[in-house]
Amino acid sequence: MRYDSITEAIGNTPLVRIAPDVHGLRHIDLYAKLEMLNPFGSLKDRAAWNMARPALHDAQRSGATVVELSSGNTAKALALIAGMHGLPFKSVTNRMRIPEIKDLLLLLGAEIEELPGQSECLDPTDTDDPLTLFHQRLSRPGGAHLHTDQYFNDLNTEAHATGTGPEIIADLDGRAPDWLIACVGTAGSSTGTARTLREHDPSRPVSVVGLVGEKSDFIPGIRTIDEVQEVGIFDPGTYDAIESVSADEAIDGMLTLLRRCGMLAGPTGGAAYHGAVRHLTAVDAELAERRARGAAAERETAVFIVCDRVESYLGYLRQRRPELLGRPPAKNSAATVTEAEIRGASVVEVAEAQKWIAEQRPLVVDLRGPFAYAALHIEGSVNIVDELFEELVRGGLPFGRRQPVLLACPVGEKSARYAALLTRMGHPDVRSLAGGIIAWRDAGAPLVRD
């Protein structure tokens, strides 16, 4: 396929059937609409392009900055689109909660502004929300902005009404599915897709399940039941049911897509899969019952939307489910040192250490961070920060056995641990500075800065 611009590759994503032995539904065919295969990596590509396109020409003439409230996929797509058209892009966000996306946005040249957190000493008369302040700033005279306004912009919905919806119908041989299951973020995809599916054949109803995040939980890209109320596009009438999904359930759903379906879906896709199977299991049981009674029940068809890919969420997953990324501890690791080994480590008091340094000239290793080391340190010491030291010793002793070593950390705990580890690894004369650099300072021993 040959294109003149990458934006032409937006849309026409595959609809892939999930094998029945994975989801266990006997009377429903379940399909995944793989929006993650859009060129910028998510279903937001459609909305971003549809919202930006008509305004790009004017923006180029006036040198406007593209602005959006987004901490995720919309920002990513808009950053790329802005870049292609020589425009700056600024993302304003409550919280950049996914560090990988933040880094990616910076790599793409985006500017990121984070709104302040909630006040601790509350002023109840200050009821202007960050959104209102943001809009006030945009409408100030003098500033040139292309504000795509994804939560209120009908072009967001339209992108799905004219793209996602018709594609699903075409791929299902000209029939709308019986079920559409989608997570609600801006509500653009569910609203737009649902509209087209329902209008296709008014005699066949399409049931739409909207999925929201559990209130005290966080699933990237999904809003909670309260937060969706702030979305202009959101209309509760669109949905036959609104159900909530927890982060754990979303991750479980994602694991099924990853490990059994060959789909590199992120947590939002996982939430949609989990929400779909959970809702449809009850429907499936009803269909089975109807059949058992001899009624002519047709097979039903359901579609859920896979929003984006998993790679950006590894940090999120490490934080929530560290066991999924678990590694056994390395052999030469401070974590494997026993209390008995630590008690057996050789420890020197400050006065003794000063004498030892003068007479034997041991290598003095300062395990603190470079910031603290640069400010004040023992003259002649080398700075190997503990994390680096941990890496070094994993491969073996980083200095010869004939070289005596004095290890120093802030209070003498980490240094004792590493002294024990190096002793176990066969070093004959490694000692830990008792009480650390703090004891050294408190004893009035000299510290220098360069």
Next chain:
Amino acid sequence: MSNAPMHQEPPSPEPPFPEPLYLEPRLESALESLLKETSFLQGLVAALGSPLHILLPEQIASNAERFRGVFRRHQLTGRIFFAHKANRSSSLVRRLAATGERLGAGLDVASLGELRHGLGAGFAGERVVATGPKSPEFLWLAARSGVTVNADGVQEVEEAARLVRTYGLPRVRLLLRLSEFETPASGTRTLSRRSRFGTPVKALDTLLDAVERHRDALEPIGVGYHLDTTGLDEKATALEGCLRAMEELRIRGFTPRAVDVGGGFGTGYLAHAGQWDRYTSALTDAVMGGRPPLTWGGHGYGLRVENGTLKGSLALYPAYRSVAGPGYLDALLSRPAPGLGRPLGTLLLESMYELFAEPGRALADQCGLSLATVLEVRRAEAGEYLVRLAMNAGDVSLEDHGVLMDPVLLPQEDGRGHGRGEGPVGVHLMGNLCLESDLITRRRVCLPRLPRQGDLLAFANTAGYCMDFGATHAQQQPLARRVAVWQEERGTGGWRWRLDEEYWPITRTGTDTDTGTGTDTDTGSGSGTGTPTGGPYA
């Protein structure tokens, strides 16, 4: 101001109360057992009047101990200064003054009056830090008594130096309060609410020039910040900014030793996350018109509806906090610095700096409650119950601080049944002022049953900002008296009380395990101490 649709509820035989949307207060063991002493509390109110504030001085000492535990976990030394402005009671301050040096409890004062109160409570000058806007008299007494001055800017630095020279005062220890920190090289810009206080980091050089001019009069011992936010990211940025500023002080040949992370660690007011989630969802729903209002006049607490979409933001204190107080400080210290990468606690330790913290609300957590007598229970035409209290909104400034929680009902013990209204009920709490706006809270609170005239309502956990912050003499209604209470035999025996101003830590029984500075002396029958149940108090 609100465009929320006004739902007039049709008069109904039963109050419009589809389900009890409780917001039950979080009670730790001391408050919980005190609230079971109904006749003790009834006796106190009978003797001293309604409203009445009760303080638990022992609790503030154990709260300080919990903060110390966080310091220990990060191997940090330093001080925990109680932000006095959160509560003006003597008993809390005196009890804290009586804790040992190992605990490192200090006092953060924000006015001449608070400083005098702190010194009079037994805090030596070196255990006190003076913050906030300072009058010359405040600054003079602070300098005179060896208090550390948290300096707001160049002018205050100059003023302190002038006082030292003019009046031959000892060299003043300074903490430099900084603001407007920039996110270090992370590529993003964190917008922060503008603060009235502190010197922007950009102007640090000018501030240090001023300090340097007065080297003989001033000793900068460190820098600090105080940000009004619940956001850990903003605080992490500020703390790292302080670490960098400490470097600037060192480069100029000073020997700074402390970083002050201010306060704002928060308090969890509610017992159950689920109740808070359910209530705030219902409130949103009510503002959207999806259910009858949950508040007086359909008040939306900052939420409003425009063209079918929710606008505004919930102007409420996040009353359920899973991480608050000492846990919040722990989370901050465990967080990696945005630029330097290592955990902030580790950076402080490695740089050999002391940590100063100034919790107010979090140190006063569970340290008090406020009592009010029910004067009248009335059923309005719309079917709602109105409960009038011998107390006004100024006496428990819950509404001013956006704190929502249910009071605890303490019924009279006269054996009479409750009859009508038995079972959960929603009521509006009216104050004692002749003023339409005098509602204790605009939320319709939930009680397990309808109160009766003479019952008490106890507002739990009011000691942090919600006790006396906004109390006034409006309409010559009485100001609440305050009483310090404690339990004999370290939390197992009967409850004792004393008027707050008559409380001294030596009144307690049992020794202070943290230092042995307490004594066994209990003056017992001294002024105002006693058990008010029965006899003249009943």
